[in-house]
Amino acid sequence: MPANVKYELKLGAATREAFGKTLAALGHENQNIVVGDADLTKSTMTTYFAKEFPERLFECGIAEANMVAIGAGLALAGKVPFVSSFSAFVMTKGFEQLRCLVAYPNVNLKVVGTHSGISIGEDGPSQMSMEDLALACALPNFTVLSPADEVATEWAVRWAAEHVGPVFIRTGRVKVPVIYPAGSKFEIGKAVELVSGTDVTLVATGLVVAEAIRAAEQLEGEGISARVLDIHTIKPIDEEAIGRAAAETGALVVAEEHLVDSGLGVRVAQAAAKTHPAPIEFVGLTDFAESATPDELLDKYGMRAENIAAAARRVLARKK
Amino acid sequence: MQRTQNPSELSSIARQIRRHIVTMITAAKSGHPGGSLSAVELLVTLYWDVLRHDPANPKWPERDRFILSKGHAAPVLYSVMAECGYTPVETLNTLRKLGSIYQGHPDVRFIPALEASTGSLGEGLSLALGMGLAAKLDKSPSRAYVVLGDGEIQEGQIWEAAMFGAFHKVDNVCAIVDYNGIQLDGFVKDILDLSPLAEKWRSFGWHTLEIDGHDIPAIQKAFAEAAATKGKPTCIVAHTVKGKGVSFMENNPKWHGVAPKPEELELALKELA
Numbered sequence: 137m138p139a140n141v142k143y144e145l146k147l148g149a150a151t152r153e154a155f156g157k158t159l160a161a162l163g164h165e166n167q168n169i170v171v172g173d174a175d176l177t178k179s180t181m182t183t184y185f186a187k188e189f190p191e192r193l194f195e196c197g198i199a200e201a202n203m204v205a206i207g208a209g210l211a212l213a214g215k216v217p218f219v220s221s222f223s224a225f226v227m228t229k230g231f232e233q234l235r236c237l238v239a240y241p242n243v244n245l246k247v248v249g250t251h252s253g254i255s256i257g258e259d260g261p262s263q264m265s266m267e268d269l270a271l272a273c274a275l276p277n278f279t280v281l282s283p284a285d286e287v288a289t290e291w292a293v294r295w296a297a298e299h300v301g302p303v304f305i306r307t308g309r310v311k312v313p314v315i316y317p318a319g320s321k322f323e324i325g326k327a328v329e330l331v332s333g334t335d336v337t338l339v340a341t342g343l344v345v346a347e348a349i350r351a352a353e354q355l356e357g358e359g360i361s362a363r364v365l366d367i368h369t370i371k372p373i374d375e376e377a378i379g380r381a382a383a384e385t386g387a388l389v390v391a392e393e394h395l396v397d398s399g400l401g402v403r404v405a406q407a408a409a410k411t412h413p414a415p416i417e418f419v420g421l422t423d424f425a426e427s428a429t430p431d432e433l434l435d436k437y438g439m440r441a442e443n444i445a446a447a448a449r450r451v452l453a454r455k456k
Numbered sequence: 457m458q459r460t461q462n463p464s465e466l467s468s469i470a471r472q473i474r475r476h477i478v479t480m481i482t483a484a485k486s487g488h489p490g491g492s493l494s495a496v497e498l499l500v501t502l503y504w505d506v507l508r509h510d511p512a513n514p515k516w517p518e519r520d521r522f523i524l525s526k527g528h529a530a531p532v533l534y535s536v537m538a539e540c541g542y543t544p545v546e547t548l549n550t551l552r553k554l555g556s557i558y559q560g561h562p563d564v565r566f567i568p569a570l571e572a573s574t575g576s577l578g579e580g581l582s583l584a585l586g587m588g589l590a591a592k593l594d595k596s597p598s599r600a601y602v603v604l605g606d607g608e609i610q611e612g613q614i615w616e617a618a619m620f621g622a623f624h625k626v627d628n629v630c631a632i633v634d635y636n637g638i639q640l641d642g643f644v645k646d647i648l649d650l651s652p653l654a655e656k657w658r659s660f661g662w663h664t665l666e667i668d669g670h671d672i673p674a675i676q677k678a679f680a681e682a683a684a685t686k687g688k689p690t691c692i693v694a695h696t697v698k699g700k701g702v703s704f705m706e707n708n709p710k711w712h713g714v715a716p717k718p719e720e721l722e723l724a725l726k727e728l729a
């Protein structure tokens with residue numbers, strides 16, 4: 137990705153939509169791919185796969201723990217299963233099964249959580265997943281992916297299908313801006329430098345990456361040169377890129393649509409502590425949200441470019 | 457509020473509740489009409505006839521408890537609680553909007569008179585059993601009622617709770633399954649069939665009744681039988697119609713989680729006049 141390109145950030149597909157379409161395409165390429173869903177095929181978008189391969193889509197009913205365990209069984213018998221539900225349900229109700237039946241024996245199951253974050257809107261906190269990255273990162277052997285747009289999602293789903301081992305992919309409900317040109321290539325565990333900069337680095341994941349790009353543009357107007365890193369792989373995290381950003385820019389802001397105490401921020405802080413300690417400010421969620429439109433919630437809960445830019449000014453004030 | 461046992465009065469309250477449900481979901485532009493409409497007679501009979509509760513004193517320790525385990529049907533609970541006087545009727549149309557007490561799913565942070573925040577399916581039966589056990593320890597006459605969705609009871613926790621409730625003889629708990637035959641992705645029989653449902657509950661040790669969940673006298677009789685049943689919890693398998701009362705919504709999976717358009721609301725209100 138060339139640094140300092142101008143991003144149009146035109147609204148594209150929701151990452152769950154990109155997941156569903158990619159999965160259906162993969163169904164043609166790999167006969168071993170099978171899918172489990174828990175009464176949400178229309179929402180997770182596994183419905184695209186279901187239409188083309190009804191005999192390879194196992195509708196598990198509203199029973200997420202059982203779905204995860206059935207997926208593990210399918211994987212142990214040689215299939216490449218993707219199981220999907222709202223992140224808030226598959227990661228919480230399925231967690232013990234993910235721990236003992238998937239992570240511990242290192243089983244080849246792919247878990248895709250949709251409707252992550254507060255941007256699901258009106259349904260409210262019971263359906264909003266703010267801790268899915270924390271849970272997924274707490275599972276040894278898991279690779280944890282959090283794509284920012286439809287292009288990165290397609291890559292993530294294809295990578296997961298190829299990779300032998302458990303993977304969690306975090307996707308969202310709402311349409312998000314397209315950042316990457318179609319067909320962009322990513323490397324697992326390698327952050328993407330979307331904007332180059334020297335004064336501060338804005339580290340972001342998921343839907344907030346586009347906001348970080350906008351924040352960098354705002355800061356540029358104030359004469360602040362901000363680097364932007366997209367962390368599409370939360371685990372393993374790119375310690376090299378984070379350490380280099382800390383060394384070269386001397387200050388970091390981490391932004392995520394996740395609980396601030398257990399998501400990307402703490403992992404970036406850990407990576408910086410191990411490589412090049414620097415002041416860091418954290419933009420993220422601190423409490424359960426509420427019902428409203430996605431845009432109202434992103435405003436109210438501080439997930440916007442302005443919030444990231446303000447955090448950049450704070451961290452710059454702390455920079456010696 | 458004016459309690460009543462008169463079925464025709466209850467049925468006219470039910471019609472008013474249905475009008476609120478379709479109106480508020482239309483205003484919200486999102487929400488779950490089907491499963492709200494299927495549970496109307498059950499909730500109206502509970503709140504106007506059966507439950508020992510006092511809207512003026514919502515935290516009365518000896519009150520009966522009601523839990524809407526299928527929290528996505530919040531509009532029926534909000535309409536009923538508003539008509540009972542717990543919360544304002546005038547603001548029902550703020551459903552799902554920023555700052556509204558009428559959140560997308562029942563939320564005790566916004567309405568303290570609610571017994572539980574629900575929305576993640578499969579959990580309410582266990583909560584009700586906990587409340588029932590507490591009432592027994594306190595020698596309180598309080599009973600706990602919980603409405604479960606039929607799709608919802610595919611969750612394993614429901615059957616863990618079912619075993620527990622019978623084993624511990626939590627006879628002050630009454631579960632009601634809103635057996636409308638439809639879940640999110642389609643018909644329950646095509647997704648993960650439950651039949652024979654009453655036999656399942658019986659074999660788990662519950663006193664089990666099957667009724668027409670829109671027949672108010674039958675509902676009243678079932679609740680009376682539940683209260684009189686000692687040594688076992690009761691499960692009422694209530695056969696209902698998803699979307700009941702609005703012809704184009706009835707028994708149509710499409711109306712699980714879609715809001716009516718204003719012109720559809722007009723048609724619905726005509727039918728509910």
Ligand SMILES: Cc1ncc(C[n+]2csc(CCOP(=O)(O)OP(=O)(O)O)c2C)c(N)n1
Nearest residue numbers: 175491575576577605606607608638639640
């Ligand atoms: C644990 C969990 N999984 C999935 C969902 C998403 N969801 C909301 S409603 C619904 C279908 C519920 O069907 P049913 O229980 O039959 O309710 P009703 O027909 O009464 O609306 C689903 C899958 C959820 N809220 N909780």
Ligand SMILES: [Mg+2]
Nearest residue numbers: 606607638639
């Ligand atoms: Mg149902």
